[in-house]
Amino acid sequence: MADRVVTLNHGAGGETMRRFITKLFVEKFANPALNTLADAALIEIEKSRLAFTTDSYIVKPIEFPGGDIGKLAVCGTVNDLAVMGARPLHLSVGFIIEEGFDLSMLERIVHSMSEATRAANVEIVTGDTKVVPRGECDGLFINTSGVGACPLGKGLSSAPIGEGDAILVSGTIGEHGMAILTAREGLKFQTRIESDCAALGGLIESVLNECDGVKWMRDATRGGLAAVLSELVESQPFGALIEEQAVPVRDDVRTVCELLGFDPMHLANEGKVVMVVRGDQRQRALEVLHANDLGRQAVLIGRITGDGKGIVRVRTEVGGIRRLQRPAGELLPRIC
Amino acid sequence: MKVLTALRNADAVRHVAREIAEVKLDRTVRLMEVCGGHTAAIYRFALRDLLPEWVELVSGPGCPVCVTANDFVDRSVALARQPNVTIATFGDLIRVPGSSRSLAEVRAEGGDVRVFYSSADALDWAIQHPERIVVFLGIGFETTACTLAATLKSAVQDNARNFRLLSSLKTMPPALSALFSAPDVKVDGLILPGHVTTVIGTACYEFIPSEFNIPCVVSGFEPLDLMETILKLCQQLAEARASVENQYRRVVHAEGNPQAQVLMDEMFEPADVPWRGFGVIPGSGLAIRREFADWDAERIPVEVEPTREHAGCRCGEVLRGALHPTECPLFGKSCTPDTPRGACMVSAEGACAAVYHFSPVEHG
Numbered sequence: 044m045a046d047r048v049v050t051l052n053h054g055a056g057g058e059t060m061r062r063f064i065t066k067l068f069v070e071k072f073a074n075p076a077l078n079t080l081a082d083a084a085l086i087e088i089e090k091s092r093l094a095f096t097t098d099s100y101i102v103k104p105i106e107f108p109g110g111d112i113g114k115l116a117v118c119g120t121v122n123d124l125a126v127m128g129a130r131p132l133h134l135s136v137g138f139i140i141e142e143g144f145d146l147s148m149l150e151r152i153v154h155s156m157s158e159a160t161r162a163a164n165v166e167i168v169t170g171d172t173k174v175v176p177r178g179e180c181d182g183l184f185i186n187t188s189g190v191g192a193c194p195l196g197k198g199l200s201s202a203p204i205g206e207g208d209a210i211l212v213s214g215t216i217g218e219h220g221m222a223i224l225t226a227r228e229g230l231k232f233q234t235r236i237e238s239d240c241a242a243l244g245g246l247i248e249s250v251l252n253e254c255d256g257v258k259w260m261r262d263a264t265r266g267g268l269a270a271v272l273s274e275l276v277e278s279q280p281f282g283a284l285i286e287e288q289a290v291p292v293r294d295d296v297r298t299v300c301e302l303l304g305f306d307p308m309h310l311a312n313e314g315k316v317v318m319v320v321r322g323d324q325r326q327r328a329l330e331v332l333h334a335n336d337l338g339r340q341a342v343l344i345g346r347i348t349g350d351g352k353g354i355v356r357v358r359t360e361v362g363g364i365r366r367l368q369r370p371a372g373e374l375l376p377r378i379c
Numbered sequence: 380m381k382v383l384t385a386l387r388n389a390d391a392v393r394h395v396a397r398e399i400a401e402v403k404l405d406r407t408v409r410l411m412e413v414c415g416g417h418t419a420a421i422y423r424f425a426l427r428d429l430l431p432e433w434v435e436l437v438s439g440p441g442c443p444v445c446v447t448a449n450d451f452v453d454r455s456v457a458l459a460r461q462p463n464v465t466i467a468t469f470g471d472l473i474r475v476p477g478s479s480r481s482l483a484e485v486r487a488e489g490g491d492v493r494v495f496y497s498s499a500d501a502l503d504w505a506i507q508h509p510e511r512i513v514v515f516l517g518i519g520f521e522t523t524a525c526t527l528a529a530t531l532k533s534a535v536q537d538n539a540r541n542f543r544l545l546s547s548l549k550t551m552p553p554a555l556s557a558l559f560s561a562p563d564v565k566v567d568g569l570i571l572p573g574h575v576t577t578v579i580g581t582a583c584y585e586f587i588p589s590e591f592n593i594p595c596v597v598s599g600f601e602p603l604d605l606m607e608t609i610l611k612l613c614q615q616l617a618e619a620r621a622s623v624e625n626q627y628r629r630v631v632h633a634e635g636n637p638q639a640q641v642l643m644d645e646m647f648e649p650a651d652v653p654w655r656g657f658g659v660i661p662g663s664g665l666a667i668r669r670e671f672a673d674w675d676a677e678r679i680p681v682e683v684e685p686t687r688e689h690a691g692c693r694c695g696e697v698l699r700g701a702l703h704p705t706e707c708p709l710f711g712k713s714c715t716p717d718t719p720r721g722a723c724m725v726s727a728e729g730a731c732a733a734v735y736h737f738s739p740v741e742h743g
Contacts (some may be wrong), residue, residue, distance in 0.1 A: 052474075052483065351739065360389060360427075363424055368735075
């Protein structure tokens with residue numbers, strides 16, 4: 044199905060989106076920097092190495108518990124640069140605004156972006172604004188691009204990932220996905236779940252500067268931890284084994300997941316980084332993460348394995364082993 | 380969450396697993412989980428890893444998305460293509476391929492298809508949008524049927540005439556009767572659906588042990604619930620007896636939920652409906668009562684394409700427990716959760732999707 048037209052599945056962060064991007068865009072635009080499909084391209088200009096990234100932000104509701112589209116646009120782009128081992132420096136911003144959009148909300152969003160850039164120590168140095176007739180876009184879309192200098196400190200290790208490497212996550216997962224879902228659908232619970240939206244440049248910089256053996260990292264956005272880990276092992280001569288009990292999930296997020304039939308590992312995050320660290324450095328990496336507010340709840344969640352190549356496996360709470368896959372398309376609530 | 384933590388206690392689960400292993404049965408026993416929620420839980424917690432080899436778990440017809448026949452999807456697709464109609468649904472139904480289209484594709488082509496978290500929300504939306512005819516897709520078993528009965532009653536009381544229900548609601552006991560009458564179904568014990576039994580009570584299953592000599596246990600959905608249920612079934616088999624037991628006593632009562640039953644009777648009447656994999660099962664559906672015909676989406680005139688099944692799709696046999704998902708030639712090859720050829724690969728509670736997502740080996 045879904046070969047005749049683009050469906051929401053093509054943008055949902057799952058397997059369909061991955062194939063869509065690979066088959067359509069990467070084949071047509073192919074070049075070494077793009078082909079890696081990393082969060083940012085590493086490019087050389089006049090012997091300087093830069094990381095370069097772009098992302099578009101479309102979120103409903105535009106303002107949500109814990110953030111808004113503007114903060115998200117800054118943090119998301121900063122994080123995409125930081126996980127490549129780059130120090131985020133300069134951003135561009137493009138606004139596509141629907142006629143009739145509330146000006147005071149736009150002012151709040153711009154203010155929020157300004158605060159986010161200050162917190163992340165980056166500058167918006169160029170921008171663009173388009174206003175489109177009513178009905179031609181859904182309120183407000185924002186595109187941000189960013190450049191960063193790299194390598195940062197000792198940079199990401201060039202040592203190959205292999206058996207015994209540790210997999211860490213910088214804190215509790217699923218809050219952004221659940222905050223958006225509950226705000227969008229008007230689901231009312233006793234506790235208000237807030238997005239974890241945050242810029243991780245400082246946290247990542249401290250880990251890279253103070254810890255040897257950080258080999259790989261990604262921020263776990265759309266598709267959540269499951270998508271990031273699938274990307275890590277895909278077509279690789281190693282697998283990953285995750286201890287489900289070790290994966291940190293707030294009680295309120297877990298409860299709503301239980302009610303709706305979601306796996307927290309499929310939910311989006313906007314302030315969490317997943318790292319692969321050499322086994323003997325995991326404790327050091329955790330110490331550095333714990334010293335930062337954004338990494339206070341960082342934990343070891345699993346390890347790289349020599350078997351189960353190309354597959355992420357989960358040891359469940361009760362001790363069985365199952366596979367962890369990317370979510371297939373949109374997350375939909377179960378029926379009963 | 381404390382209750383959940385206790386019901387997921389690894390030591391307690393392992394203890395029950397040992398008790399199961401100690402039951403002396405010198406043959407393979409096939410236990411069927413009827414409910415898609417059980418299928419999902421068994422795979423999600425990887426419970427098979429904890430069971431002795433002689434316990435085989437097979438999935439049955441308890442996933443509401445999976446048993447919804449293609450002609451219902453085709454009718455929904457045809458309605459979604461009407462300019463004044465909004466299709467309201469929940470769950471994975473929008474991704475199930477009909478004869479030529481899924482609802483997700485119709486949405487991409489401009490059809491108004493919306494996912495709601497409850498039928499009451501859809502009714503509210505309908506009341507706020509009187510210019511639209513809002514058709515709620517009623518699929519599910521008794522658990523869902525009673526909530527839809529309540530929504531339908533509200534729509535009637537509020538005189539919300541732009542809200543319609545397209546019912547493919549089903550009742551579980553007739554399907555189980557049909558299942559055990561099928562010659563290709565071999566089941567030694569039945570894990571009965573917890574949520575459905577909350578509504579209908581346990582007495583309606585008595586025919587299964589008495590007519591078919593098959594042990595039955597109503598089960599909850601947590602790992603400890605399911606392991607205890609499996610233990611109870613193995614004990615019945617070891618003692619060569621067959622009866623209906625209730626493991627899910629904290630929720631399920633023998634008489635069910637009389638209020639919900641009255642409400643369903645008030646709004647619906649039994650009907651002969653088609654099930655994927657079973658054909659038409661007499662009296663197994665819930666149609667909207669004639670006096671509420673104004674709220675029945677069946678009465679919206681619309682041209683529905685001729686129904687056809689997808690070539691090679693073996694969902695029907697999977698739903699009867701006659702075929703393991705990996706035995707289907709399409710499984711993991713042309714049929715994956717992203718390119719489903721059949722409903723069992725779409726639903727979060729479908730057997731094929733569960734095997735594809737959770738089996739710790741590579742497919743295809």
